[in-house]
Amino acid sequence: MYAIPSTFHMDNVMMVNGDVNQSEMSGVFVRAKDYNALKEKLNSYGVFYQERRGEEEHGIKEFTTLLLLYLIILGASSIFIIQYSLYLNRRGEMALYRVRGARRGQGVAILMAEGTTVIILSLIVGIVIGSVLAYFVSVLESSSISLPPIFVMGKYFAIVTALLAGIFLLSQYILSLKFASVDINEVIREIGGEM
């Protein structure tokens, strides 16, 4: 009903010209970069409009949530399995620490110190690489190229990373407790010795 002529000079609020669907004569869909600016503009021209904010975003969010959930489950289980098998190979080492007078807590502390170092170093590397990539994404965003919405979800991936780091440390702690309680006698016999 209300066509928006190009003379409205709305280049600054619309993402691309294609956003205005002129074939649907009962109205048009307008997608805005700056929602408030668009609203202001429409009000100033006295255009009747209905808000359909976030419908598209909702679908993307659902998809992203699923993807992130999948990442968390996959990440957490692989972290646990990898750490478990790594520690299995280090039972002898833990038994030797204990033979040489390490308390259980000191055994846990050794493994936790290692794990925390790994996490901190990976986060530093991740943040550096991530910042570089984020810079390019933001350059692309501010240009006229429209980006797939997934890029906008970057912050959720940051949350997942933090979550996975937490899961890593937690599983490390649980496994350290388990492996620090190693049966010293049994393992020392396994790694060399007899009855």
Next chain:
Amino acid sequence: MIEIENLIKVYRRDKIEVIALRDVSLSIEKGEFAMLFGPSGSGKTTFLHLLGGIDRPTAGKIIVDGRNIAQFNDAELTNYRRKEVGMVFQFFNLIPTLTALENVMLPMQFAGVPGGERKERAKKLLKMVELEHRMKHYPGEMSGGEQQRVAIAIALANDPPLILADEPTGELDTETGLKIIELLKELNDSGKTVIVATHDMRLREFATRILEIRDGKIKG
């Protein structure tokens, strides 16, 4: 002084019971160099593990300087392993990712010895076992004899009065093995009680006390 009374150790594997030590009673005086001879599977390792606080007996008493370590709780046993006993194994058992110096420093770190002091003492111990030129080497870069000498330095880290060695020459050639036994003998001369489990009868001459173990029974 170590007094062992009616020591029994039974292992249960699945539903099979293996009697590793059968009613062993003996005493070892301070400053003795005891050698425990016996074939494979006779219970030598079990005996040393019980004495070293690595394992607990099924029954009986192990009285070390008046305290029955068989009744020690976990924390007390850790403390005992840390300060009162040094273990040497057949397969050296060094931590492969640490240098010789770091390996020797480790038990002192667990005991809370300050950094500078433990480095000094570790250097001194490695010098004593004639490995001052190998301090920064990893176990994989050293020969068997060298690794075993590092292991002896580790056992001495917290200056324990008792040294237990389980087949310390088992993986070494005759000449290197003799050097290791001579080193243990020197420690014994300096006042440490040393107990060595072996089946190498040529080492008899070094012992001040011979113990023979067979089927879980110890004579001597």
